[in-house]
Amino acid sequence: MTALRLEQLRKDFGGVVALAGIDLEVERGEIVAVVGDNGAGKSTLIKLISGVHRPSGGTIYVDGEPHRFHDPIAARAAGVEVVYQDLALVDHQPVYMNLFLGRELTTRFGRLDRKRMAQETQQLVDELDIRIPSAQVRISALSGGQRQGIAISRATHWARSLILLDEPTAALGVAETLKVEEMIARLRTRGLAIVVVSHNLDQVFRLADRIVVMRRGTHVATCRCAEVDRNEVVAMITGLQGRKAIA
């Protein structure tokens, strides 16, 4: 079943159209990149799917079920996880508390089950090959790449259908970027649908199966990575070339 389907999804901010009716389908095991210039509506799109903003019109289907998310918690309950650009982690807490933030495991008596959270975290970071000193270490002691690794692990742990990544490597160096890209590529095999917003076209071509091009709140084109080259995508982003056949 299609993990994510958008039907004429739109958003106005007091008369300003941020998103003018987007249709999109993303299958499980597929990575779709969303590209576009600043103000194209990429972030708005992510915020609508993740429940941060409420759509002005249209429908979001997750695993075939129509949803109207009134907050991020509702989106998470539907199996949608987000990896934010600015890393939604709490610095002074250990890794395992971040992994379970808002969804802490407790014993029967409501006591935090730190041991079990730490064990499950260790298992997960080992499985995803994220090198950290231990699950007990505080986030503030980690590098940018390690932090983004934790953020992606958290999304992987909780997502049942879809992971949205908003500029996941914007704050990282070259080596760390490659490492994070590798993590994202491996998520395919977990049967999750993945939507990545990125400014980095090289990255988009390395990672994505399909590219969605947006311009000024509209959906300009969707193409298979294998069927276009970089220059064509740049042309679509900037609007110097007309509509490309929709793949």
Next chain:
Amino acid sequence: MQADPSSSPLAGRSPQLAAGQGDRRPSLTQRLRAIEPDRYAVYLGFVAIFLFFSITLRNDGFTSGRNLLNILEATAPITVMAVATAFVLGAGEVDFSIGAIVALSSLVAALVLRETDAAILGIAAGLGTGAAVGLLNGTMVTRLRLPSFLVTLGTMGLFTGLSQRVTNLESVPSVNETFNDLFGSGEVLGVSTLIIWSLVIVAVGHYVLRHRRVGAHVLASGDNAAAAQVSGVRVGRVRTGVLVASGLSASFAGLMYTANLHGASYSLGTTDLLTVVAAVVIGGTRLLGGRSTVVGALVGSLILGVVNNGLILSGFSTSEQQIAQGVIILVAVALTLREPAR
């Protein structure tokens, strides 16, 4: 970057190579930072100060059982407020109105006791006053989106003035024996009820902050409110909750003062704010939120109590004690507030 971006270079690259370029095995400094030696500084400081006075004041009865109990009794109201303040600071908020709440709620309790002579009504009125002021603070912070330091500065002035006005600067005696025994001058098995209450509140506070989900949510809200919010933490409720707890704790301290002194006055608690915040920060709580410890707050409170007691026994005057307290606070804040460079 690869020459041909359309082919997938990820496919061919070995994961070991990428890992070697990206994250090295945790370095020695990373491992050392994970131990966080500064967390234990407060305990060492306490031991050092205690030993210092034990030696210099060995002939003045510093280490006598009676004197040690004195220290615990004198710090009990500070400790109670420090527990709640550990939550408030941990949540990234601050409550400047605790001193004013001490005065107002002890006056309210004493007035109700005078009119009704029913301990239960006095207690309820006192604690109710503290909770109500806390709720007012919390509501203004969350509904009007005002910073808590401004809101509580305002309510501090408001309720300090109100306390002076309501009694015309006169104190109100508390003659209800049940009340006085319960919160101040009574003893259970030879231990003052002041000490028992403060230790119970420390234990509860520690358990909630360290072992309940709400404690984790308090620290997450103070650390990164946006992250906490998108992770499902109800940050507004956390903020209101810690300010209500703070108001409650201040009114509880007010009951302790009133019961211990057998009377309430507008001047009760007016100098406590600095002491309480100092105790909590010395204890290792981060002034800017996200990190907090109740046990540390207790030890911080005891450090200040020991220093005060030691200075009194050494024959220093009140003004000299204040100078010493100020210096200790500055040193502690300088040591704890410096964030390690990234």
